[in-house]
Amino acid sequence: MTEAARRRLVLLLLLAALPVTLAAGVALGSVHLPIGAVAASLARAAGLPSWGAPLDGPSAAILWSVRLPRVLLAALVGGGLAVVGTTLQSVFRNPMADSGLLGVGAGAALGAVLAVRMGWAAQVFLALPLAAFAGAMAAIVVVYVLAHAGGRPSLQGLLLTGIAVSALASAGTSVLLVATEEFRVKTVLFWLAGGLEERSWAHVQLAAAFILAGVALLALLSRPLDVLSLGQDEAASLGLPVHATRLTVFALAALVAGAATAVAGSVPFVGLMAPHALRPRVGPLARHLIPASFLGGAALVVLADLAARTISDRLDLPLGSFTAFVGAPYFLLALRASEGRT
Amino acid sequence: MTAVLEARDVHVSRGRAAVVHGVSLSLAPGEALALIGPNAAGKSTLLRALAGLLRAAQGQVLVDARPLSAWPRGALARALALVTSEDEGPGTLAVEDRVALGRYPHRGPFGPLLEEDRAAIRRALERTGIAPLARRRLGTLSAGERQLATLARGLAQEPRVLLLDEPAAHLDIGHQLRLFRVLDEARARGVAVLAVVHDLPRAAAWADRIVLLAGGRIAAEGAPDAVLASEECARAFDVAIRGHAVPGSPHPLYRFEERP
Numbered sequence: 001m002t003e004a005a006r007r008r009l010v011l012l013l014l015l016a017a018l019p020v021t022l023a024a025g026v027a028l029g030s031v032h033l034p035i036g037a038v039a040a041s042l043a044r045a046a047g048l049p050s051w052g053a054p055l056d057g058p059s060a061a062i063l064w065s066v067r068l069p070r071v072l073l074a075a076l077v078g079g080g081l082a083v084v085g086t087t088l089q090s091v092f093r094n095p096m097a098d099s100g101l102l103g104v105g106a107g108a109a110l111g112a113v114l115a116v117r118m119g120w121a122a123q124v125f126l127a128l129p130l131a132a133f134a135g136a137m138a139a140i141v142v143v144y145v146l147a148h149a150g151g152r153p154s155l156q157g158l159l160l161t162g163i164a165v166s167a168l169a170s171a172g173t174s175v176l177l178v179a180t181e182e183f184r185v186k187t188v189l190f191w192l193a194g195g196l197e198e199r200s201w202a203h204v205q206l207a208a209a210f211i212l213a214g215v216a217l218l219a220l221l222s223r224p225l226d227v228l229s230l231g232q233d234e235a236a237s238l239g240l241p242v243h244a245t246r247l248t249v250f251a252l253a254a255l256v257a258g259a260a261t262a263v264a265g266s267v268p269f270v271g272l273m274a275p276h277a278l279r280p281r282v283g284p285l286a287r288h289l290i291p292a293s294f295l296g297g298a299a300l301v302v303l304a305d306l307a308a309r310t311i312s313d314r315l316d317l318p319l320g321s322f323t324a325f326v327g328a329p330y331f332l333l334a335l336r337a338s339e340g341r342t
Numbered sequence: 343m344t345a346v347l348e349a350r351d352v353h354v355s356r357g358r359a360a361v362v363h364g365v366s367l368s369l370a371p372g373e374a375l376a377l378i379g380p381n382a383a384g385k386s387t388l389l390r391a392l393a394g395l396l397r398a399a400q401g402q403v404l405v406d407a408r409p410l411s412a413w414p415r416g417a418l419a420r421a422l423a424l425v426t427s428e429d430e431g432p433g434t435l436a437v438e439d440r441v442a443l444g445r446y447p448h449r450g451p452f453g454p455l456l457e458e459d460r461a462a463i464r465r466a467l468e469r470t471g472i473a474p475l476a477r478r479r480l481g482t483l484s485a486g487e488r489q490l491a492t493l494a495r496g497l498a499q500e501p502r503v504l505l506l507d508e509p510a511a512h513l514d515i516g517h518q519l520r521l522f523r524v525l526d527e528a529r530a531r532g533v534a535v536l537a538v539v540h541d542l543p544r545a546a547a548w549a550d551r552i553v554l555l556a557g558g559r560i561a562a563e564g565a566p567d568a569v570l571a572s573e574e575c576a577r578a579f580d581v582a583i584r585g586h587a588v589p590g591s592p593h594p595l596y597r598f599e600e601r602p
Contacts, residue, residue: 003436003477090432093432220451220452221451223446223449223451223452224451226439226443227443227446229431229432229435230430230431230440230443231428231430233390233395233424233426233428234424234426234492234495236394236395237393237394237395237419237422237423237424238419238443238444238446238447238499239415239416239417239418239419239420239446239447240415240446241415279432279434280434283434283435283436283439284431284432284434284435285435285439
C-alpha cells in the first residue's frame, strides 16, 4: 500500500470511528438508551424521516439534556486539545510540547478557583468556565509580555517563562484553595480533576465557538506550520514571518486550549497521545495531521469519558484522572520505544 | 559583471557582542566564493546577515543592487536561499515533502502546487541524486543524505544566490564530492554560490575566490591558493601552511602543522 493510500485509509477510519464512538457515548451509561430510538429522536429533531419510535419521557430528557451535550463536549475538548498539541509540537519542534507550556492550564485553574472563592461560580451561570477562560488568556498574555521584556525571545526563553508563570499561577491557586470555605472546595476540585458532569448546552456553545473557530484557523495555517517545523533560520530564509506566525499560532492555540480547559477542567495527555499515535501513520504535514488529530482526539476523549463514567458503579472517575491513567503509561512506553531506537 | 550580492561595510552584533566589523564583499552571478576562517571568526553570523536573518547594525547588504530592507520577504526568498547544516525537519517528514517546502516562497501559504513547482522539486531531487529517496522519511536517512535533502530544498527555491553554512560538515568523501559537483552545476546555470567551508584544501580546489575572515574582519581575500599561502591565513588559524606543487594538478597539495 502506498503512503498516500495508507494515509487516506487512516483518515477514513478516523472519520468512521468518531460517529461510532459518539453513538456509544450517547447510548451507554448508567441508563442504557437503545441506539435505534436515539437515531429516531435525532432524525425527528432534524426534520428527517425516521424508522422506529423515538425516545420519550425520562429517556428523551437524558438524551437531550445529559448525554448529547456531554458527548459533544467531549468530542470538542478532545479534538481541540489534540490539534493544540499538534500545532505546538510543530512550533516547538518537540513531540512532547502541549498547551501546558504556555501557562494555559495553570492560568485557567487560577481563574476557576478565583471564581469559586469569590462566590461568583455559585451565583452566575457559566461564571466558572468564563473565569477559567479569562485566567487562561491572562496567563498567556503575562507569558507573552514577560518573555518580550528583553526583546524577541527564543523558543527556550518562551518555554521557561511559561513554566515560571505556571508555577506562579499554581502557587496562587493553592493559596486561594486554602482560603476557600470547605463546602466550595469540592466544586473546584471536581473542575481541577477534569470532567464533563452536568455540563449544559451553554457549555457546548461556548466551547464550540472558540474551539471550532480556532481549529479552523490553525488548519488554514497548515503550510506555515510545516515551514516553522523546519526551524527558525530555515523558516525565515523561506520568507515566513517567523515571529508573527508563531504569535498567531500561540494565540489560536491558547484560545482553543483555554476554551477546552474552561469547560472540562484539566484533561491531560490528549494533546500528546493523539498526535503521537497519528504522526507516524499520516505523516507530520499539518494539512494531514491537524484533521487526523482532531478526529482522533475527539474519539479518544469521548471513549475516555465513557469509560470514566461506566468503569465503576459506585464512583464516576474524573475524566482528567482517567486520561492521565491511560496517557502516562502510553507516554512512558512511547518514550522507551524512542530511546530504544536511538 | 555586476554583483548579484554585495556587502558594504557590514557590522553585525549578536546580543551585545559585536561579531562582524565592517565586512565588504561582492558576488557575481555564477561565481563560487568560499568563506573561510577559524572558529568564532563570525562566518555564520556574516552569512546570516547576508541572508537577511540578522540585521546589519551598520552598513548594507544589497541583492541586485537593492538593499535587503527594501525586499519583500517572499521576493527575497525567491532570489536567495540559505542552506545550513543545523536545520532539519521532523523525522517523520518525507524527503520529497521537505524539498517541496522550498517552494513556499513561490506558493505562499495558500497557493496550489503548480506544474512548475512539481518540476522544480523533481529537478532538485534529481540534481542532488536523492530522487530514489523521495518517499523515505528524514529520520531514516544518514546525516549525509539529510544534508543533501536540505540542499535540494535550497535548489527547489530556484534562487539566484545560494548561501551555504558548512554544507559538507557531516558528509563522507563521496557525499562531499557530490555536493560540490551539485554546487558547480548550479554555478554553471548562473547561480552565485557563497559557502562557509572548513576544509581549506577543499575550499581552494572548489572556489573561484576565497575570503578569509578573522576576528570579524576580512583578513585576506583573493585567488584561493594565494590566500592559503598568505601569512594572514597562517596567523588566523595559528598554523604553518605549506603547499607542495603536484605535477599535473592545478592546485598544490597542502600540509598543515601546528606552529611552535
